Amino acid sequence: MILKGKVHKFGDNINTDDIIAAKYLVTTDEKELARHCLENIAADFSKKTAPGDIIVAGKNFGCGSSREHAPRSIKGCGISAVIARSFAGIFFRNAINVGLPFLQLQGIDRISDGDLLEIDLAGGIIRNLSKNQTYKTQPFPGFLQEIIKQGGLMNYIKGCQQGLSPTCSQRSRRKGTVPRQDKFRL
Amino acid sequence: MPYTIAEKILLAHTGKKEIKPGEFIEARIDLALGNDITAPLAIDEFHKSGVKKVFDNKRIVLVPDHFAPAKDLKSANQCKALAMFAKEQGIKNYFEVGSMGIEHALLPEKGLVLPGDLVIGADSHTCTYGALGSYATGVGSTDLARAFIDGRCWLKVPATIKFVYKGKLKKWVGGKDLILYTIGRIGVDGALYKVMELSGPVIDRLGMDDRFSMCNMAIEAGARAGIIAPDAITLRYTKEVSRCQGVKASKTKLMGLKSDRDAHYEKIYEWDVSDLEPQVACPHLPSNVKPVSQLKDVSIDQVVIGSCTNGRISDLRIAAKILKNRKSKPGLRLIIIPATQKIYLEAAKEGLAEIFVRAGAVFSTPSCGPCLGGHMGILAKGEKCLATTNRNFVGRMGSPKSEVYLSNPAVAAASAVTGRITHPDKLR
Numbered sequence: 001m002i003l004k005g006k007v008h009k010f011g012d013n014i015n016t017d018d019i020i021a022a023k024y025l026v027t028t029d030e031k032e033l034a035r036h037c038l039e040n041i042a043a044d045f046s047k048k049t050a051p052g053d054i055i056v057a058g059k060n061f062g063c064g065s066s067r068e069h070a071p072r073s074i075k076g077c078g079i080s081a082v083i084a085r086s087f088a089g090i091f092f093r094n095a096i097n098v099g100l101p102f103l104q105l106q107g108i109d110r111i112s113d114g115d116l117l118e119i120d121l122a123g124g125i126i127r128n129l130s131k132n133q134t135y136k137t138q139p140f141p142g143f144l145q146e147i148i149k150q151g152g153l154m155n156y157i158k159g160c161q162q163g164l165s166p167t168c169s170q171r172s173r174r175k176g177t178v179p180r181q182d183k184f185r186l
Numbered sequence: 187m188p189y190t191i192a193e194k195i196l197l198a199h200t201g202k203k204e205i206k207p208g209e210f211i212e213a214r215i216d217l218a219l220g221n222d223i224t225a226p227l228a229i230d231e232f233h234k235s236g237v238k239k240v241f242d243n244k245r246i247v248l249v250p251d252h253f254a255p256a257k258d259l260k261s262a263n264q265c266k267a268l269a270m271f272a273k274e275q276g277i278k279n280y281f282e283v284g285s286m287g288i289e290h291a292l293l294p295e296k297g298l299v300l301p302g303d304l305v306i307g308a309d310s311h312t313c314t315y316g317a318l319g320s321y322a323t324g325v326g327s328t329d330l331a332r333a334f335i336d337g338r339c340w341l342k343v344p345a346t347i348k349f350v351y352k353g354k355l356k357k358w359v360g361g362k363d364l365i366l367y368t369i370g371r372i373g374v375d376g377a378l379y380k381v382m383e384l385s386g387p388v389i390d391r392l393g394m395d396d397r398f399s400m401c402n403m404a405i406e407a408g409a410r411a412g413i414i415a416p417d418a419i420t421l422r423y424t425k426e427v428s429r430c431q432g433v434k435a436s437k438t439k440l441m442g443l444k445s446d447r448d449a450h451y452e453k454i455y456e457w458d459v460s461d462l463e464p465q466v467a468c469p470h471l472p473s474n475v476k477p478v479s480q481l482k483d484v485s486i487d488q489v490v491i492g493s494c495t496n497g498r499i500s501d502l503r504i505a506a507k508i509l510k511n512r513k514s515k516p517g518l519r520l521i522i523i524p525a526t527q528k529i530y531l532e533a534a535k536e537g538l539a540e541i542f543v544r545a546g547a548v549f550s551t552p553s554c555g556p557c558l559g560g561h562m563g564i565l566a567k568g569e570k571c572l573a574t575t576n577r578n579f580v581g582r583m584g585s586p587k588s589e590v591y592l593s594n595p596a597v598a599a600a601s602a603v604t605g606r607i608t609h610p611d612k613l614r
Contacts, residue, residue, distance in 0.1 A: 013374055013375070013471065015577075015579045017558075017559075017577070017579040017580070017581060017582050018579065018580065018581075021559065021581055022223075022252075022558040022559050022560055023559055023560070025223045025252075025253075026253070026258070026260035026261055026264060027260065028226060028227045028230060040580050040581045040586040041580065041586075059375055060374060060375040060378060060408060063374060063375070063408060064310065064577060064579060065309075065310045065558070065577075066224060066307075066308055066309050066310040066312075066324040066325060066326055067223065067224065067326075068224065068227055068308075068326035068327040068328060069223075069227075086375065086378060088375075088378070088408060089324075089378070089379050089408065089409075089410045090310055090324050090325065090326060090405075092379075093325055093326055093329060094326035094328070094329075097326055097328035097329060097332075098326075098328060141210060143210045143340070144210070147340075152328065153328050153329070153332055153340075154231055154234070154235055154328060154331065154332065157235070157332050157335060157336070158235065
């Protein structure tokens, strides 16, 4: 999949309260959430984005709360991918689970606000068309690539239950659970 | 192969013979938690999947606590979604207003989490239960929806960082100060995607409420979980809870659950905290930490004592000790929120509620409320608040032009009296 868009650049530790403030968590509608995306730190962000645009940020992107509304509001803005030096743990999960593509890149300093990027997701390659540079990132492990390929966790699970996803463990198919006791041999 | 306590718990919940940090696993979970913000999204996804019944209605907990009692119509609809789902699926552990409490204080109190459990919660502060020697981690709504279906969760096994606290704590210094100090030292991404194993003689002497405060804020350093090996203090707590809740305490054998002597740690921090004074996190990051004595003349408009971090009975007792026969500064709003109904009742019985009301405080029903800028104490433009909560990001408690400072309950109560950030020893 090739993604292409203009860069909106942010700093370190962009937290989920920055991305979508708690007062807006009274809806699950992506378009409604998008209207308030990043508004505390970038007024009218959603009005300044075009479909395909890309967020580039520093370290620990998406730290703070578990609200899945954060990646959903970013998707709602038409953002095609997030590139950051590092991602917070829960945001990392949520982005994968809701199918928001993201890439980890150490050398984000070479990318400027407004640059035009082209991303080859499968190869983990970012081309900076404005600066005529190419950056290589680590591709995702196979298990995660499979979830992303299926368009998110729920599709992946459906695939598992129908026996379609090759990386899915046998045990993921619905089975009885073990009793709470006797989990440990000490 | 030697393992840390976190790795042992994860391993026990997979079908694997061994695991190592960095590896992806599919784990069976013991308990899945959702609240009025995260569960509605999960319930939608569950219904969309076409699956009719949840994997096990005894292992799902639903707590409307963030915007409950419902602050407006939209919140009311979200709370109702939980109630309806609980009814539809026969989920017993749904806690309506009146029996509800802040989830991370409520679940341990109800005996729903025990040492050795693997718990996922669609709330970042799920890591609180690590204080019981469980592996508890925050996830998103889709993760919760998936857990509803098959009781499983994908996890990347984190490496563990060990923290050893030595020495003897000074008066007015507790778990909150230790964790703020820790986050100040390592930064908000200092334990990114790691487990924080908290240990040492200081932790060994720490009561459960302080341990909950510490594990609660592991996420503020980026950790996937905070964990303290269960000991006699943990066992006393779980036994007491089991007795009150009428459930059988079956996990006594987990006393031995701890990291192997030769387990691998990515890093080990060892600190003597004997000289530590109460810590305050300044705007706008939990890592922007200073000793309270360095903060001179920070005037405040509001003090909040409560939340999943510091709304437990021992926190209220400390606050009451300071507020007894004192008044909060005229013009300052003092809001005190017990974390659960049980704590509320204890505070009433012990006379703490009276002390608070006489001090000019609002003593409210349990709710996350102001901590996340929900309701019951939103900050106006230009206002400053000292809170015993866990986050002080831009606009966290209201206006993006407001400021939040974080501290322990003793500093918060003392500061409510003087109207500026104050060391409790400085009160006349």
